[in-house]
Amino acid sequence: GAVVSQHPSRVICKSGTSVKIECRSLDFQATTMFWYRQFPKKSLMLMATSNEGSKATYEQGVEKDKFLINHASLTLSTLTVTSAHPEDSSFYICSARQEVDTEAFFGQGTRLTVV
Amino acid sequence: GENVEQHPSTLSVQEGDSAVIKCTYSDSASNYFPWYKQELGKRPQLIIDIRSNVGEKKDQRIAVTLNKTAKHFSLHITETQPEDSAVYFCAASKGGKLIFGQGTELSVKP
Numbered sequence: 420g421a422v423v424s425q426h427p428s429r430v431i432c433k434s435g436t437s438v439k440i441e442c443r444s445l446d447f448q449a450t451t452m453f454w455y456r457q458f459p460k461k462s463l464m465l466m467a468t469s470n471e472g473s474k475a476t477y478e479q480g481v482e483k484d485k486f487l488i489n490h491a492s493l494t495l496s497t498l499t500v501t502s503a504h505p506e507d508s509s510f511y512i513c514s515a516r517q518e519v520d521t522e523a524f525f526g527q528g529t530r531l532t533v534v
Numbered sequence: 535g536e537n538v539e540q541h542p543s544t545l546s547v548q549e550g551d552s553a554v555i556k557c558t559y560s561d562s563a564s565n566y567f568p569w570y571k572q573e574l575g576k577r578p579q580l581i582i583d584i585r586s587n588v589g590e591k592k593d594q595r596i597a598v599t600l601n602k603t604a605k606h607f608s609l610h611i612t613e614t615q616p617e618d619s620a621v622y623f624c625a626a627s628k629g630g631k632l633i634f635g636q637g638t639e640l641s642v643k644p
Contacts, residue, residue, distance in 0.1 A: 461636060463634040512578075
């Protein structure tokens, strides 16, 4: 299958600082990328959907100004957690797909810890 | 918006038995239904998917059924093996979004 690479895999930051997470599709052009937050052992909560060259569509309850998403090219999307707080500590995972309603490939995820 | 409910949250079976996981979705316009398997510490991987114009799809020990009228779909794993132990997610997609169910932790006991 196609490869999606996410970096960093782990990051620890101080409260109040910002953190950027990258999601790259290595061998295909991703017209759509998804950002999820995954809770311990379980559910993938969709945060936002981004399409290359357009603004991300955020799910209800997700703060746009806090979770900045940029999808500037067909192979790269970034999630920036701004002014991070301890409650933002979580596992963030991206996925990407080439066409609508086809297989979405996942990155390896990023464990964010805010201290 | 779309909402996907998945049951059960945990499932324990004996090796060789069958396992069934069920999902319901809310948006009748959803037309693509993938199932993902996530092993501990690894990323989710697609195991099977089905589109709304098909009622059933099978791939070796894994099958998925879709009932569009009732808006539910199910994953069936036959002859389970210990390596089938993982968290399984169903999802529904309509156009842009891909919404996941809450996940089912499957444990296959040898």
